[in-house]
Amino acid sequence: MEPYNLTGTLEFILLGLSEDPELQLILFALFLLIYLLTMLGNVLIILAISCDSHLHSPMYFFLYNLSLSDMGFSSTTIPKMLINLHAHKRSTTYAECLTQVSFFILFGCMDSFLLAVMAYDRWVAICHPLHYQVILNPCRCRYLVVMSFCISLIDSQVHCFMVSQLTFCTNIEIPHFFCDVPELVKLACSNTTINDIAMFLSSIIVGFLPASGIFYSYYKITSSIFRVPSLLGKYKAFSTCGSHLSVVCLFYGTGIGVYLSSTVSGSSRESMVASVMYTMVVPMMNPFIYSLRNRDIKKALWKIVCKIT
Numbered sequence: 001m002e003p004y005n006l007t008g009t010l011e012f013i014l015l016g017l018s019e020d021p022e023l024q025l026i027l028f029a030l031f032l033l034i035y036l037l038t039m040l041g042n043v044l045i046i047l048a049i050s051c052d053s054h055l056h057s058p059m060y061f062f063l064y065n066l067s068l069s070d071m072g073f074s075s076t077t078i079p080k081m082l083i084n085l086h087a088h089k090r091s092t093t094y095a096e097c098l099t100q101v102s103f104f105i106l107f108g109c110m111d112s113f114l115l116a117v118m119a120y121d122r123w124v125a126i127c128h129p130l131h132y133q134v135i136l137n138p139c140r141c142r143y144l145v146v147m148s149f150c151i152s153l154i155d156s157q158v159h160c161f162m163v164s165q166l167t168f169c170t171n172i173e174i175p176h177f178f179c180d181v182p183e184l185v186k187l188a189c190s191n192t193t194i195n196d197i198a199m200f201l202s203s204i205i206v207g208f209l210p211a212s213g214i215f216y217s218y219y220k221i222t223s224s225i226f227r228v229p230s231l232l233g234k235y236k237a238f239s240t241c242g243s244h245l246s247v248v249c250l251f252y253g254t255g256i257g258v259y260l261s262s263t264v265s266g267s268s269r270e271s272m273v274a275s276v277m278y279t280m281v282v283p284m285m286n287p288f289i290y291s292l293r294n295r296d297i298k299k300a301l302w303k304i305v306c307k308i309t
Contacts, residue, residue, distance in 0.1 A: 011091040013173045014084060017272055021088070028085040034280050035078045041287030042067040048291075048300035055300055058121050058136040063290060065145050066114045070283035073107035076100055077178040077279050084177075097179035102160040104178065104279075109152035109206040115248055116210035117144045119217035122241050127224045155202055162195050176272055178279070207255070214248055243293040247286050254278040 018024060045067045049055045080100065084090055092100075124135050159181050166188040176183050185195045221241060254277040291297045 010168070010172070011093055012097050012179065014090050014092055014177055014179075015173055015175050016081070016084065016090060016177045017276075024085050024088070028082060031078055031085070031280065032082055034284050035074060035082070038074045038078075038280070038284040038287075039071060041284065041291070042071045044301055044304070045287045045290060045297065047304055048297055051304060052296075052300035055296060058132075058141045059118070059125070060296075061138075061141050062114060062118045062121055062145070066111065066118070067287060069107050069110040069114060070286055072103065073111060074280065074283045076103040076107060081177050092179065097184075098160055098164060100179045101163060101181055101184070102156045105156035105159050105181070106152050109155050110148055111251060112206050112210045113148035113152060114145070115244070115251060116213040116217075117148060118244050119214040119248070120144075122244060123217040123220055125240065126221050152206070155206055158198065159202065162198055166190050166192065166195070176275070178275075180275075211252060218245070239293075243290045246289050246293070247282075250282050250285060250289075254282055 016024075017027060046064055049060045049064045077100070080092070080096070084092075121136060125132050128135060163181060163184055166184065167190040168187060169189050172187055174180075174183050174187065181195075181199060185192045185199070188195075218241070225238060254274065291301060
């Protein structure tokens with residue numbers, strides 16, 4: 001097949017999770033439920049933090065932005081997949097694919113950086129409690145969030161631009177349920193060396209560096225907690241990190257699962273199943289983890305329920 005430089009007229013074919021019409025109906029209902037729960041859970045977290053003055057602290061400010069990022073992350077992939085499942089349509093235009101790539105990387109990177117910032121917040125709160133309000137003042141908190149957004153935006157636009165420079169053969173079938181950079185690079189007919197280098201550097205910047213920051217923060221937190229003499233004091237210190245640590249393990253665990261399933265096994269099916277966990281289940285679980293493990297969030301949510309009823 002002749003290479004074809006995309007100009008917006010060629011369409012990609014998303015093979016999706018299944019071609020069975022009956023299974024597609026089940027998947028549609030399942031993913032619609034996941035999406036609604038994700039939106040509901042994160043909206044409740046945002047409302048609770050916005051309405052309760054006791055939650056106007058750095059920790060909840062970062063959680064507020066993480067909920068916004070999770071909503072954007074889910075909205076990048078699930079609605080398009082629901083439309084395709086409902087209409088039994090698998091094609092997507094070039095412009096739609098590039099837009100999805102851009103927003104997927106943007107919100108995925110935002111999640112990674114915000115989790116690192118939240119680990120830094122817990123480190124300051126436990127290891128430097130007397131200087132907490134000074135170190136994490138409102139100006140610095142906004143700066144950390146804005147910097148996370150700017151780095152994520154630059155990374156997403158670089159990948160989007162580099163994908164737009166690739167040439168493809170006609171009738172492109174993507175063995176996935178959304179447009180992802182690695183899958184597009186594999187299908188390109190042109191030289192992809194620069195794209196491979198860019199993906200490697202990006203994985204270091206948005207994956208390894210935040211993960212290293214989280215690991216270092218929890219190393220310092222653990223060292224500080226073990227110096228606490230009372231058992232009750234140790235429990236209280238660990239309990240403040242429990243929700244965040246659960247989300248970190250879920251986010252990076254599924255992300256590593258996607259990487260391993262695509263590189264070790266080479267199976268597109270296993271990679272897609274791992275991607276479902278990464279792109280859908282994790283954003284849905286985050287608000288439930290924080291609301292169930294956080295007494296202040298539960299109190300704020302209960303106040304909202306009482307006002308409504």
